[in-house]
Amino acid sequence: MNEYSSKLLELAVGELSRLPGIGKKTALRLALHILKEEEVFAENLGSSIIKMRKEIVFCKKCNNISDADTCEICANHKRDENTICVVEDTRDVLAIENTAQFNGLYHVLGGIINPIEGIGPNDLFIKHLIERIHHEDIREIILALPATVEGDTTSFYIYRLVKEFGVNVTTIARGVAVGDELEYTDEITLGRSILNRLPFENSMKRS
Amino acid sequence: MNEYSSKLLELAVGELSRLPGIGKKTALRLALHILKEEEVFAENLGSSIIKMRKEIVFCKKCNNISDADTCEICANHKRDENTICVVEDTRDVLAIENTAQFNGLYHVLGGIINPIEGIGPNDLFIKHLIERIHHEDIREIILALPATVEGDTTSFYIYRLVKEFGVNVTTIARGVAVGDELEYTDEITLGRSILNRLPFENSMKRS
Numbered sequence: 001m002n003e004y005s006s007k008l009l010e011l012a013v014g015e016l017s018r019l020p021g022i023g024k025k026t027a028l029r030l031a032l033h034i035l036k037e038e039e040v041f042a043e044n045l046g047s048s049i050i051k052m053r054k055e056i057v058f059c060k061k062c063n064n065i066s067d068a069d070t071c072e073i074c075a076n077h078k079r080d081e082n083t084i085c086v087v088e089d090t091r092d093v094l095a096i097e098n099t100a101q102f103n104g105l106y107h108v109l110g111g112i113i114n115p116i117e118g119i120g121p122n123d124l125f126i127k128h129l130i131e132r133i134h135h136e137d138i139r140e141i142i143l144a145l146p147a148t149v150e151g152d153t154t155s156f157y158i159y160r161l162v163k164e165f166g167v168n169v170t171t172i173a174r175g176v177a178v179g180d181e182l183e184y185t186d187e188i189t190l191g192r193s194i195l196n197r198l199p200f201e202n203s204m205k206r207s
Numbered sequence: 208m209n210e211y212s213s214k215l216l217e218l219a220v221g222e223l224s225r226l227p228g229i230g231k232k233t234a235l236r237l238a239l240h241i242l243k244e245e246e247v248f249a250e251n252l253g254s255s256i257i258k259m260r261k262e263i264v265f266c267k268k269c270n271n272i273s274d275a276d277t278c279e280i281c282a283n284h285k286r287d288e289n290t291i292c293v294v295e296d297t298r299d300v301l302a303i304e305n306t307a308q309f310n311g312l313y314h315v316l317g318g319i320i321n322p323i324e325g326i327g328p329n330d331l332f333i334k335h336l337i338e339r340i341h342h343e344d345i346r347e348i349i350l351a352l353p354a355t356v357e358g359d360t361t362s363f364y365i366y367r368l369v370k371e372f373g374v375n376v377t378t379i380a381r382g383v384a385v386g387d388e389l390e391y392t393d394e395i396t397l398g399r400s401i402l403n404r405l406p407f408e409n410s411m412k413r414s
Contacts, residue, residue: 005280030229045225
């Protein structure tokens with residue numbers, strides 16, 4: 001007897017547990033839920049996954065997920081085409097768009113340099129950034145990568161590549177999060193926030 | 208502009224986030240993972256879900272998930288056909304099978320009575336249990352339902368239904384879990400374990 005009393009169940013649990021953060025027990029719970037729902041539930045779920053993977057495209061310009069060759073942000077001429085914000089993936093685009101504080105364009109790397117996971121600069125959408133600098137009128141590149149060793153490595157790598165083109169390279173501010181108590185902020189963050197202190201009038205700015 | 212820069216992504220995230228315990232953020236993380244993988248990954252995942260829901264059957268006898276009309280446990284004549292263990296769902300069958308301490312048959316209710324979620328006795332596979340008592344030679348029914356109010360309600364409901372047939376109804380032991388310290392065990396469990404104390408020789412039994 002196989003572990004799950006049904007080969008079909010075993011197969012679905014196996015596939016679901018390949019997803020990140022989903023173990024065998026969670027996968028089984030999900031599969032049993034799908035079995036309890038109407039057949040149309042499984043059909044919608046399954047076909048939306050297959051259709052998305054098959055038909056989705058990445059914006060030729062910024063590599064963001066898109067339904068067309070050029071994404072809606074790149075195609076929007078009301079946006080500031082001189083400023084590019086470099087991010088790790090689509091989730092970061094969504095997060096920054098939600099702040100309503102940025103009106104430039106994006107450049108989605110599709111990951112960050114991570115030697116342990118075998119991800120090098122060539123696996124990322126970095127070369128295309130250089131091409132954009134050649135062909136577009138870019139004045140500022142904002143590095144908005146994770147505040148981790150891998151994020152800092154990637155930022156430094158891109159900085160070294162682009163500085164020769166005379167583009168202004170900035171990075172998003174690291175510091176005490178809004179609403180945080182100083183005593184609970186870790187030393188490195190607090191230290192950086194002191195080193196990178198700014199004139200009080202600037203801190204009151206709301207764009 | 209829609210929230211996700213792609214309708215296809217939005218659709219897949221929407222479907223994924225209907226799964227229990229998966230919110231919009233997790234669903235987006237899963238969708239982006241699927242996009243990073245090869246197309247065959249999405250195809251295997253999607254089609255295994257659809258195929259499972261479409262083709263899986265439930266054992267006519269015990270309601271366990273199965274690939275055939277009668278599941279492998281019910282079809283196995285080496286098992287004790289006089290003892291039936293009543294459980295909530297397939298996961299409990301797997302858990303009890305893993306203990307290798309039970310050699311009888313199962314009866315899978317497909318849920319437990321839960322008025323808050325609108326699940327009554329008629330939504331469960333309870334009537335079929337009475338039919339089994341009529342047609343099979345059942346001497347003992349073991350109630351192995353969750354140690355919750357809903358589980359106890361369901362146990363009591365089944366007990367009242369089946370006691371008139373002269374079947375021996377038992378319930379699995381509640382008590383201090385193996386490996387647990389008494390001081391960290393909750394009062395109700397510890398209280399029950401004292402009330403339901405058993406002769407020391409019995410506690411040493413290993414079937």
